[in-house]
Amino acid sequence: MVGASVTLLGLSRAEYKPIESARVLVLDYATPVLDVISRPVASANALFAEIGTLMTIYAENERLTLENERLHAWQAEARQLAQENAAFRGLLRAQPEPGMAFISARVVGDSGGPFVRTLILNAGGEDGVRKGEAVVNGDGLVGRVVEAGNRSSRVLLLTDLNSRVPVVLEKSRVRAVLEGDNSNVLRLSFLSNFDEVKVDDRVMTSGHGGIFPAGIPVGAVVDVEGASVRVAPLVAFGKLEFVQVLRFNFPEFEPVSEPDLPAGVGDGEAGGVAKK
Amino acid sequence: MSLEELARLLRVLRLLLPGLVTYIAVMLTVMPLGIPFIAVVTPFLSLMAVYYWSIYRPDLLPPVAVFTLGILQDILTGGPVGLLALVLLLVQASAVSQRRILLGQAFSVEWAGLLLIAAGAGAVSWMLACAYYFALVPPIPFVVQALITAALYPLGSWLFNRVARLTIGAE
Numbered sequence: 463m464v465g466a467s468v469t470l471l472g473l474s475r476a477e478y479k480p481i482e483s484a485r486v487l488v489l490d491y492a493t494p495v496l497d498v499i500s501r502p503v504a505s506a507n508a509l510f511a512e513i514g515t516l517m518t519i520y521a522e523n524e525r526l527t528l529e530n531e532r533l534h535a536w537q538a539e540a541r542q543l544a545q546e547n548a549a550f551r552g553l554l555r556a557q558p559e560p561g562m563a564f565i566s567a568r569v570v571g572d573s574g575g576p577f578v579r580t581l582i583l584n585a586g587g588e589d590g591v592r593k594g595e596a597v598v599n600g601d602g603l604v605g606r607v608v609e610a611g612n613r614s615s616r617v618l619l620l621t622d623l624n625s626r627v628p629v630v631l632e633k634s635r636v637r638a639v640l641e642g643d644n645s646n647v648l649r650l651s652f653l654s655n656f657d658e659v660k661v662d663d664r665v666m667t668s669g670h671g672g673i674f675p676a677g678i679p680v681g682a683v684v685d686v687e688g689a690s691v692r693v694a695p696l697v698a699f700g701k702l703e704f705v706q707v708l709r710f711n712f713p714e715f716e717p718v719s720e721p722d723l724p725a726g727v728g729d730g731e732a733g734g735v736a737k738k
Numbered sequence: 739m740s741l742e743e744l745a746r747l748l749r750v751l752r753l754l755l756p757g758l759v760t761y762i763a764v765m766l767t768v769m770p771l772g773i774p775f776i777a778v779v780t781p782f783l784s785l786m787a788v789y790y791w792s793i794y795r796p797d798l799l800p801p802v803a804v805f806t807l808g809i810l811q812d813i814l815t816g817g818p819v820g821l822l823a824l825v826l827l828l829v830q831a832s833a834v835s836q837r838r839i840l841l842g843q844a845f846s847v848e849w850a851g852l853l854l855i856a857a858g859a860g861a862v863s864w865m866l867a868c869a870y871y872f873a874l875v876p877p878i879p880f881v882v883q884a885l886i887t888a889a890l891y892p893l894g895s896w897l898f899n900r901v902a903r904l905t906i907g908a909e
Contacts, residue, residue: 463806464827470809470820475870481819488813496814503769572770573815575859576879577867580816582768618818623871637808644876668847702770725776 489582493614498569504703520698522724562675564598564706565590567615567652572702579622581605581702584614594673596708602679602696603627604666604705617705620648620680620695628681630668636656637668640680640693648681650691659686665693675708749857755901756798756826757807764811778878781886782784785859788826789852792833793840794902804830818870825863829855848895854889860884 474481515522518693545652567582567589571582585591587610595713597604597617609616618625629650636658638650669676685692749847763783784807791799808823815822832855840851860880865873 463801464824466805467808467824467827469819470867471818471824474819483815485819492765492814495765499765500769503859519841569770571768571814572780573744573768575767575815575817576883577821577863577875581770582814582816618816621801623796623875642877706782714826714827 472487472506477671482609486581486609489609490514490611491614493570493582493586493611494580497568500548500568500570507703551668563711566704567591568704569702570614576644577623579618579625579642579699581617581705583615583617583705583707584613585707586611586615588612588706590709591615591707592709596667596674596678597705598678598708599697599702601675601698602681604697604699604702606673607707615707617630619699620697621646621699627674627680628668628670629665630676631659631683632664632666633650634663637670638665638691641667646699647684648693650683650693653668653689653691656689656691659683659691661686742754752905753798755905756791756795757788757803759898759901760784760791760799760803760807761810763787764807764814767811768814776813779883779886781890782856782859782883783887783890783894784808784822784826785829785856785887786852786891787898789833789855790831790895790898790902792830793837793848795836795905796830796837798905799830801827801830818867821866821870825859826868828862832858845892845895849888849891852891853884856884856887863871 469732470481474707475677494520515718524613542627565585567583570584579603581597583591583597591607593607593610595607597606603620605617605619606613608618618628619639619642621642621644623642623644625640628637630637631639634655634656636653638653641649643649643653650659650665661683665680665682667674667678667680679696681693681695683691684694763786767780767783769780788799788804804826805823808826809819811826812819812822833851836851840848860883864877864880866876
């Protein structure tokens with residue numbers, strides 16, 4: 463038995479295909495069970511949360527009223543900007559952003575172990591979830607799908623040791639890679655410029671690498687110490703109940719077939735650029 | 739005749755209880771609990787169960803069962819396949835080797851034994867995780883997990899005791 467465990471560990475490390483498929487299969491079979499037993503747990507959690515909110519309901523109402531006023535102002539501004547944007551895009555003939563749809567799923571499992579930070583969702587390939595898709599909730603980026611079965615899938619959280627996300631700082635547009643280390647705080651590495659990084663800078667996905675759509679909020683810088691920049695995520699990973707899997711159609715480089723092009727256009731443009 | 743069969747079936751089911759309890763412990767480990775602190779690192783419930791049954795009824799939780807449940811937990815938590823199976827087998831081996839000493843002692847001795855084994859399991863799994871990922875995995879969660887597991891053992895042991903009574907005389 464010990465030998466078998468060690469052998470499996472080795473095979474798992476080598477990403478041996480049958481092990482990967484077995485993982486997905488077991489996950490698929492275990493998810494309905496988890497789905498059933500996680501429901502009362504979720505209700506109990508909701509009850510506790512409700513008791514918590516009852517105590518602060520007055521203060522919360524006041525805060526929300528103020529926030530609502532502020533948001534109305536933002537909404538007016540956003541509408542105006544959206545129109546302006548549309549007009550400018552029209553003038554520039556900019557490429558439209560790739561289309562996006564989402565699939566909502568319930569969190570039925572949470573790794574809980576000290577090695578990994580993953581979630582199990584009750585939606586899989588049958589619902590349109592594919593490996594590699596980004597997972598978000600109302601607050602921001604949660605992680606990405608690393609395994610997709612037929613009716614279940616596994617999400618690697620941002621905080622996991624193996625999570626790497628290309629990000630950009632909102633104001634300075636400094637690019638970096640966001641890394642997890644199994645703790646609740648994230649780290650920025652491969653920063654293109656240290657000097658412009660400040661505490662409270664907002665961090666969002668950059669869209670580089672084509673895994674995540676650009677502009678999903680991720681977190682804010684909380685600590686800058688020389689080369690070590692720490693980021694607090696926006697998502698409360700311990701309290702996730704429902705998440706959305708983004709079906710992001712990353713623009714592929716589809717070669718345009720020759721007959722579609724007016725004669726000589728391709729050559730002419732390439733030649734024109736070279737001459738400049 | 740059918741009544742006799744039913745009685746036999748019930749007896750077999752009672753013998754399966756230790757395995758079933760350990761299975762439930764594995765499933766509870768991956769439940770998304772909203773409890774602060776515990777939500778991040780959950781107690782190693784299956785370790786508690788394996789330790790308890792190794793002392794009181796090692797015959798009812800054979801290594802094959804421990805291995806299978808360990809693999810299940812590995813897959814559900816999304817970690818390296820075989821790691822927790824190996825750790826749980828080591829827990830079982832060490833608990834079984836010490837059961838002559840632990841049996842019939844005060845609860846505090848059994849508890850201290852669990853703390854030692856949980857700490858040892860934490861150290862082994864941390865080293866295995868570091869070797870597997872070829873990186874320095876933060877060790878604090880392993881320490882926290884061992885402590886939470888030890889803190890919850892009195893409750894776990896009480897529940898297992900209830901179940902253990904049901905298995906008596908089922909052979």
